[in-house]
Amino acid sequence: LLLGMPNEVLSMIVDHAGPQAFPALRLTNKHLRAIANKPFAILNFSERKHVQSLHSMEALVEITAHAFFGIFVKKVIVS
Known part of the structure; x- marks a missing residue:
């Protein structure tokens, strides 16, 4: 029933559910x-904060190389 709704309506439901529901909805x-x-990508990947460590830099490279999530990275802060 829910999945039979138009994508526009489902998008409104996702937006109304809010950021705390994004992980559960994605699963x-x-x-x-x-x-x-x-909306999950905009929330979690628009601004990335990383430390100067091999693990953190590898994670950043992995995110930016991702076919979908990489395009949402707009700002990177390295401390």
């Missing part, structure tokens, strides 16, 4: 994951 099924991915 529900592929269709909801696809709809929740963009």
Whole structure:
């Protein structure tokens, strides 16, 4: 029933559910994951904060190289 709704309505539901619900929505099924991915990415990847360590820099490279999430990285802060 829920998944039969238009994507625009599902997007509104995802937005209304809020950031705390994004991880759970993304785990529900592929269709909801696809709809929740963009707001999840904007929230979690727009501004990245990393420390100067090999592990942290490798994580940053992995995120920016990701086919979907990489395009959402707009600002990187290295401390």
